[in-house]
Amino acid sequence: MSYSPKLAAALSGATLRQLAHWRKATERGAVLVPEISATRPVLYSFRDLIALRTCVKLRNDASLQKIRRALDTLRDDLREREHLSAYRLAANGSTIYLIEPDQATDLVHRRGNLVIHELVDVLRPFYRDGRHIPDLLRPREHVTIDPGVRGGMPVIEGTRVPYDEVAALLRDGVPPERIGDYYPSVSAMAALDAADFADYVDSYEPPREQREAAAG
Known part of the structure; x- marks a missing residue:
């Protein structure tokens, strides 16, 4: 199954403009390249939906610049090459963490061994700019x-x-x-x-x- 940008937007909470911006290649690379097709017709996978919801929730508490910096650390410094949906990420306003079973690594300031006590399930409903994003x-x-x-x-x-x-x-x-x-x-x-x-x-x-x- 593949998801059109409109359906991917509705199920992730991202706008169509954000989707286009996030798949755009920069010197640092794209935030998320659609797994099925990055060119017209653009098509996203189910794993992409999970990753997009993660990005939307991060964007509620962190700037796009911090998100890109966190992804740089994840991909380049930590050598994590799995699909973005494979990682649990959380933001608290000042930084973005990679959540692991026994610790959370600060991906913006590059510090490890920080404990996060409260996490939000990315599959559950949430609000974005006053819009209710449904349970995935x-x-x-x-x-x-x-x-x-x-x-x-x-x-x-x-x-x-x-x-x-x-x-x-x-x-x-x-x-x-x-x-x-x-x-x-x-x-x-x-x-x-x-x-x-x-x-x-x-x-x-x-x-x-x-x-x-x-x-x-």
Whole structure:
């Protein structure tokens, strides 16, 4: 399964502008190069989503400059070459830590053996600029994400039915209580959740004028 920039933005809390900026190569390298495709069509992996959520949460408490410095330390000084999703990172305003089982290493000031007592699960819901970013594995009560089901495509809970197919039916005028005629395993409440999640994803679509300017 691959995720378009719009869906990746909706599931990570990053804006489309941030995604473009973070995948842009600099002298220090990119913050995150999409694992599946970095050129059009840009496509992100499920591991990328986890890494992006980490970056968004770090950005709440640290500047992009500090994030880049921390990644430099992680990749160049500590020689850590795994996908960014493999690491637990946390910020406290003054620095960024690499969290390990028995210690936390300061990646900005390059000090080790610091103990962190409170960590936030990057998969859980959080707020970014007043926007509620949903739980990554359950973005709505009846919409779930499992890398083992359709490669991670958001589906109706307990089924393999993609959320966007159900949302499309509602947008075409099918009443929620009639969704079962098309997908017997999908309840009216699940259909409404699918439509609500689809509206949330579409809220990351750039304004028409911006899209036209980019296309021109």
